[in-house]
Amino acid sequence: MRVSVFGLGYVGCVSAACLASMGHEVIGVDVSQVKVDLVNDGKAPVVEERIGELIADVVRNGALRATADVREAIMNSEVSLICVGTPSEANGSLCTTYLERVTEQIGAAVAERGGRQTVVFRSTMLPGTCLNLLLPILEKHAGGTAGVDFGVAVNPEFLREGTSVRDFFDPPKTVIGELDPASGDVLAALYEGLPGEVFRVPIPVAEAIKYADNAFHGLKIGFANELGAVCQALGVDSHQVIDVFLADRKLNISPAYLRPGFAFGGSCLPKDLRSLVHAARRADVSVPILSHVLPSNSAHLQRAVELVERAGKRRVGLLGLSFKPGTDDLRESPLVELAERLFGKGYDLKIYDANVSLSRLLGANREYIENRLPHLAQLLADSVDEVLEHAEVCLVGTKDPAVVGALPHGDDGPALIDLIHLPDADARRTEPGYVGLAW
Numbered sequence: 001m002r003v004s005v006f007g008l009g010y011v012g013c014v015s016a017a018c019l020a021s022m023g024h025e026v027i028g029v030d031v032s033q034v035k036v037d038l039v040n041d042g043k044a045p046v047v048e049e050r051i052g053e054l055i056a057d058v059v060r061n062g063a064l065r066a067t068a069d070v071r072e073a074i075m076n077s078e079v080s081l082i083c084v085g086t087p088s089e090a091n092g093s094l095c096t097t098y099l100e101r102v103t104e105q106i107g108a109a110v111a112e113r114g115g116r117q118t119v120v121f122r123s124t125m126l127p128g129t130c131l132n133l134l135l136p137i138l139e140k141h142a143g144g145t146a147g148v149d150f151g152v153a154v155n156p157e158f159l160r161e162g163t164s165v166r167d168f169f170d171p172p173k174t175v176i177g178e179l180d181p182a183s184g185d186v187l188a189a190l191y192e193g194l195p196g197e198v199f200r201v202p203i204p205v206a207e208a209i210k211y212a213d214n215a216f217h218g219l220k221i222g223f224a225n226e227l228g229a230v231c232q233a234l235g236v237d238s239h240q241v242i243d244v245f246l247a248d249r250k251l252n253i254s255p256a257y258l259r260p261g262f263a264f265g266g267s268c269l270p271k272d273l274r275s276l277v278h279a280a281r282r283a284d285v286s287v288p289i290l291s292h293v294l295p296s297n298s299a300h301l302q303r304a305v306e307l308v309e310r311a312g313k314r315r316v317g318l319l320g321l322s323f324k325p326g327t328d329d330l331r332e333s334p335l336v337e338l339a340e341r342l343f344g345k346g347y348d349l350k351i352y353d354a355n356v357s358l359s360r361l362l363g364a365n366r367e368y369i370e371n372r373l374p375h376l377a378q379l380l381a382d383s384v385d386e387v388l389e390h391a392e393v394c395l396v397g398t399k400d401p402a403v404v405g406a407l408p409h410g411d412d413g414p415a416l417i418d419l420i421h422l423p424d425a426d427a428r429r430t431e432p433g434y435v436g437l438a439w
């Protein structure tokens with residue numbers, strides 16, 4: 001199939017590269033010329049496992065190219081996947097500005113092209129957004145009737161940054177919210193060959209499933225972290241507790257997200273929880289559990305600050321800065337928040353994250369760091385060793401093997417605060433100066 005993918009961020013560039021590697025002819029579109037140029041040079045605009053090689057391959061064999069020209073992309077495709085961002089507004093509501101803009105642009109190009117285009121929304125959006133907001137925009141600009149002159153579907157994305165290529169080829173499920181059966185058939189054909197169950201549902205159900213997933217993931221992390229903190233206070237090994245808890249398959253518990261570790265963050269869980277709670281409040285629905293997931297997360301982050309205060313040292317190292325291991329994504333990273341809380345308290349901080357450094361070198365996140373984190377940019381070190389030499393106490397928030405391999409043992413270096421339960425945590429726990437966040 002000939003596919004256009006709008007937005008070459010974490011979701012769009014992975015979808016574009018993976019679809020191209022499945023044999024589809026793909027054009028990626030982005031308003032950022034930096035991202036368009038990176039893709040056309042065969043380079044990934046994000047740091048993710050396997051994405052670099054995949055983009056190099058599919059660009060070399062002509063299956064993927066990128067452009068900033070919406071019209072050109074629509075003229076050369078029958079299916080358009082929309083993967084633009086839907087960040088939080090200041091009051092917690094969902095920002096649909098990018099979705100509205102791209103829908104207008106696609107609608108205008110579809111009017112010119114003629115023939116049946118299937119427009120697929122992959123971005124996360126609250127139930128009702130497609131039918132009540134975007135569909136009228138599309139019909140106005142395309143000059144036709146959705147479901148008759150062009151197809152419309154909602155196809156939420158379940159990839160997790162850090163393992164997104166693997167998740168694309170082995171999805172937990174495929175959800176197709178279809179306006180009409182023909183639109184759903186196009187998506188079913190696009191993903192043919194991928195494993196996992198396919199659910200064909202009405203559009204608002206597809207929109208809501210994504211919120212059910214993300215709210216539950218946040219709840220699981222908060223539950224595991226609170227349990228970890230209580231176990232620690234009572235002198236119980238929370239990881240032993242959770243191992244037995246998870247072994248109880250009769251209750252069908254998936255271990256994903258359910259392990260004491262650090263606070264969650266990133267561009268999805270916090271904003272999706274915020275907009276769900278905001279939508280509930282507007283509808284006068286009381287949601288005490290959901291509205292306390294983010295405060296629980298924030299309290300967990302504060303525990304890490306308290307461990308540093310308890311260590312009584314001023315020179316602090318932080319290893320890892322992206323929102324979780326395996327990505328360069330800094331949006332709503334809990335490690336950024338931790339660095340800011342420590343920086344605000346006057347600690348002498350040095351930070352190292354290999355993926356963030358690499359992405360900064362490529363230029364992909366340079367603008368984000370310069371505009372949003374200028375106060376942290378000056379604290380970024382060039383190597384693990386630079387941080388370890390500087391620090392009297394060092395927080396470890398990454399499982400990057402190069403970092404884990406360089407960590408000192410015993411009295412050989414700074415005291416270590418393990419935020420994420422390192423692979424060798426059990427061996428380390430008797431070492432002087434080593435402390436785990438919640439176990």
Ligand code: NAD
Pocket residue numbers: 006007008009010011012029030031032035083084085086098101102105122123124125157158159160161267268
């Ligand atoms: P992102 O910010 O990394 O990428 C969005 C891209 O869209 C940017 O490169 C931006 O320049 C581009 N863009 C904005 N307006 C455009 C336009 N008019 N035309 C073309 N490109 C345009 O966002 P993301 O993390 O990939 O997330 C995209 C959506 O998918 C969001 O709704 C998010 O909630 C959802 N989602 C994200 C993840 C994740 O792990 N990141 C997982 C599942 C779902």
